[in-house]
Amino acid sequence: MKKKDGNRNIKWHDSTISKEDRQLLHGHKSMIIWFTGLSGSGKSTIANSLQYILYKKGISVYLLDGDNLRYGINKNLSFSEEDRRENIRRTAEIGKLFVDAGIVVIAALISPYENERQHARSLFNKTEFVEVFVNCPIEVCKKRDPKGLYEKVKSGEIKGFTGIDQTYEEPKKPDITVYTDKQSIEECTKMIIDYLIEKLEQ
Numbered sequence: 001m002k003k004k005d006g007n008r009n010i011k012w013h014d015s016t017i018s019k020e021d022r023q024l025l026h027g028h029k030s031m032i033i034w035f036t037g038l039s040g041s042g043k044s045t046i047a048n049s050l051q052y053i054l055y056k057k058g059i060s061v062y063l064l065d066g067d068n069l070r071y072g073i074n075k076n077l078s079f080s081e082e083d084r085r086e087n088i089r090r091t092a093e094i095g096k097l098f099v100d101a102g103i104v105v106i107a108a109l110i111s112p113y114e115n116e117r118q119h120a121r122s123l124f125n126k127t128e129f130v131e132v133f134v135n136c137p138i139e140v141c142k143k144r145d146p147k148g149l150y151e152k153v154k155s156g157e158i159k160g161f162t163g164i165d166q167t168y169e170e171p172k173k174p175d176i177t178v179y180t181d182k183q184s185i186e187e188c189t190k191m192i193i194d195y196l197i198e199k200l201e202q
Helices: 019-026 043-056 081-100 114-122 138-144 149-155 185-200
Strands: 032-036 061-065 104-108 129-135 176-179
Touching (some): 019 081, 032 081, 032 114, 043 129, 043 185, 061 081, 176 185
Parallel strands (some): 061 104, 129 176
16 A cells, blocks of 8 residues: 655745844844753753753743653653654754744753754754753762652663663764763853853854
8 A cells, every 4th residue: 555645735835034033033043952861860950050041141942841741742652762762853843943933942851862863953053953961870860860760660660761771872972061970050051051152142
């Protein structure tokens, strides 16, 4: 049976308002800051800290947290390898819409696969995608265990957990690497802000 071509009957419609027009309205460039790292590494904490500081600086910013997305747009996805890849794809496409709207968007999700992160990067212009690797040894993540997930893995309640029995591929060339076992949240956030500040200027 021939597979139906779902794209055959659709056409892209250009907008009379460009991304650059929207950036002018907001007063800064738009981009996506993509956080990746193990569960418990500190992604959400740093992302929230970054969002707050950017907001206080007058930047139009929005945080896409991986857990929060699974309450809505990604609630039908499991934690299988296939669904994790789809989780990254959907988040990247949502992020692309935010960037087109002239907004700085922060995405914080484990996103364990290098190919999918690189595909996400490919959706944006070169200066619009900033990958932040939140590097933290898994033993430290286990000790923190803010959601109690590692304990559930240990007891057998959770299978296929990233970093334990499912692969986490560290970024090969992240734009920024922060070490949350050695740096404070404030130090990590400042490091990212210092990197971003010139890139946000018109």
